[in-house]
Amino acid sequence: MTRKQRRLTLIAAGGAIIAVALALVLTAMRDTIVFFRAPSDIVTMDIKPGTRLRLGGLVAEGSIVREPGQRVVFVVKDANHAITVNYTGMLPDLFREGQGVVAEGVLGPDRRFTADSVLAKHDERYMPREVADTLKKQGLWQHTGDADPAGATQ
Template sequence: MTRKQRRLTLIGVAGCILAVALGLVLFAMNDTIVFFNSPADVQAKNVQPGTRFRLGGLVKEGSVQRGANQQVSFEVMDAQSSIRVNYNGLLPDLFREGQGIVAEGALDPSGIFKADTVLAKHDENYMPREVADALKKQGHWQGEANAAPQTQ
C-alpha cells in the first residue's frame, strides 16, 4: 500500500467513526428534544396522546381552578383555540390569568394536557420567543408597543 492510499484510508476511517459518533449523539438526544406548540398547532397537527411537547400561550381569564393537594386546572389559549391543562404542584409566583406561560408535558387520551412543568414570564417585557412568535403570527402580540423605552 502506498503512502497516499494509507492517508486516504485513514481519512475514510476517521470520517466513518465521526459519522457513527454523531449518529449516536443525535439518537441519544432524540428522546430529550421537546418542541413548542400553541393550542392551534396541537389541534392542527393532531398530536397523539402520550407525545411530550411544550404547550405555550396565555392563561384564559376565569379558567383557573384550584383543587386539593396542589391540583390546578386551567386553560391555555391562543387566537384560535384553547386546551385544558392539569398540573399537580406549586405554580410559579408570577402565574396568573392572562399571563403568558409554557407548560411541558403530554396529552392524555381525553385531550387534556397533563403538565409536569409550568413556566411563567418573569417581568413585563419577557415572553418565551416561541410564544411571542406564535402571537405575532396571529396578530395578538403587543410586547413592543408596551415595552418601556430604554434610556442610555
C-alpha cells in the same frame, strides 16, 4: 512504534471518540427532543395522544381552578383554540391569568394536557419568546407589561 503507526493510533482514537459521540447525539436527538405547540396546532395537526410537548399560549381569564393537594387546572389559549391543562406542584411566581405561559408535559387522549413543568416569564417585561412569536403571527400581540412606560420605549 513507527511514526506512521503513532499517527494512525492518534487518528483512530480521535475517529472512535467522534463516532461514538455522533451516535450518542443522533439517538438522543431522536428520543429527547420536545416540540413546541400552540393550542391551535394541537387541534389542527392531529397530534397523537401520549406525545411529549411544550404547550405555549396565554392563560385564559378566569380559568385557573386550584384543587386540594396543590393540583391546578387551567386553560391555555391562543387566538382560535384552547387546551385544558392539569398540573400538580408549584407554579412560578409570575403565573397569572391573561399572561404567557409554557407548559411541558404529555397530551392525553381527550386533548387534556398533563404538565409536569410550567414556566412563566421571569420578569414583567419579558414573555416566553415562543409564545410572543405565536401571538404575533395570530395578530394578538400586545405589550403585556403592567403599565411600564420605559419598557415600551425600549
